[in-house]
Amino acid sequence: MIREPGSKCHFCPTCDGRGCVSELPGMGGVFENANFIDNCAAWRSAAYSVLPGLSSGSAELPRLRLAPITGALQNIGYHDEREYYFEMIEGCLDAGLALSIGDGYPDEKLKYGIEALAARSLKGAVFVKPYPNERILERMEWAANVSEIVGVDIDSYAIVTMRNLVNLQEKSAADLKELMKAASVPFAVKGVFKRSDLELIRELRPDIVVVSNHGGRVETDRGSTAAFLSAHGAELARHCGEVWVDGGIRTARDARIAKSLGAAEVLIGRPLITALLKSGPSGIADWLANFTQGN
Template sequence: MDVKTIRESAREKMKGFCRLCNTCDGRACAGEVPGMGGAGTGAAFMENLRALASVKLHMRTLHDAKNPDLTVELFGQTLQAPIMGAPITGASYNGGGAISELEMVTAIVQGSAEAGLIGWGGDGADPTMYHSGLEAIQKTGKGLTCIKPRSQAAIIERIEEAEKAGVTAISVDVDGAGLVTMALKGQPVGPKTKEELAELVKATKLPFIVKGIMTVDEAIMAAEAGAQAIVVSNHGGRILDHTPGAATVLPEIAHELQGKIKIFADGGVRNGTDVLKYLALGADAVLVGRPIMQAAFGGGTEAVKTVMEKYKAELHQAMIVTGCRTIKDITPEILY
């Protein structure tokens, strides 16, 4: 299965919902929320890609980094690269429903695992979304779960379900507080205080991740609340119009917290070189979202694996021509 075939299949199955643009930058689908687009003008969606595109790299070829080692250790898992399948829900109302929620999340979690990586399950207005993710993780044997910022009791209930399913780590995507789709379905979500975060961290012995951090002060709050990791993310630009891109705010967050907690990043990742850029800006690992959702529609588990293998190969090549022997060698020094 090749990427061209996957894209053609996905374009047919997602017809009327996703255009599978040659450059997936949010221009064609701006304002389509629910749907595949960014909020309002789509500026925040587009800014994720623009911010990454503005990052330039030093090309170096006089060195001995001939066969880079991409492996990393993360929450007790050895990954073949610091790349993860992002938590995605909404196969029906965002993607058109050609595949079920369970089929989509299984493709993401299982396909990521088969590529030697790890995938996330997500949460949404329909309870089957969250439980589909847990089912996929349980079958695969590893995976992270992400819970919407519901009431404390509702989150703790889902944490307990996740622990029984054997998830690797638990996350709450606090940026989901502004999701239109949750509001439309009558699901109460909202911001969390530092004290509420601390309560959630204490509710599990598993690693706890706060997803949706875009400022230094909130990154510090998450760390002080006991979180083991954060995800620098503007929720793909689907929550608030006119935010900066994740690549713009990541360096100052990493400067403050790198080495103290794990820092992940997502938003606008379209190839392995984008992964390299996020790592050089301070991320410990990178989440890939939209491309693997499209892959799940285009060919299920095998397609997600194919796309993830492509990202790994592109990262490997980018490390060679920037002189990076290992992931630890990917530092701001490779940036122009």
């Protein structure tokens, strides 16, 4: 039985982008889910099947983390916005996953995430939207006690549903440098997916780069995060402390491929939402057990 009957997930046997085409707000993406579908399919490309240790399933997994996810009512169809953050954090904590929270409009979305971490004295990666810097600095203050890492999802300025609601900016290296300097924890840039982002990273040299196209939810270049990581991961690694990746990672094999392409950590989005919608917080540990036992 599905625990959240009003949810927006279609509970496809495999979350491959084909069940929620163009559902945004919702679980889908832009370009008729083209980047979402590409993200999922690319990890299975024959080009990566020759990577060392993959066939035996012996290669170590990268670290796994909950991706930042907001908009529980509009995007997920959860029964309550605040409860979503608490239940998602609880499920991921019990499963042993590293944590993240995201930012959105209205401010409650970030504030509930902060509350959910603070209620259990936890820390996570805090990803703030690319507002003008003074608003980001204010948000970094709000989250100071729960931040293990702080970052900006720079690609959000291209989110169709945010564009008309709030003023988001395309961030320059100088803007991000100011934030990085003010941060007292490692600084991450999430949403690196365009060639022009490479120049930004070269100049900024952040602690963490997250190769991401927001799960195919933002209007950006076409393609998959696996292909971007494969093409540019080595260069990115020269200009930051660690490279992470997300988008369409559904199996341990996908995660191992990400690791062999240079990702120290992978973020998981929709599969954790689906697990929570289906079974509540305990569904996340079950999802993780299946994920790590599979190939």
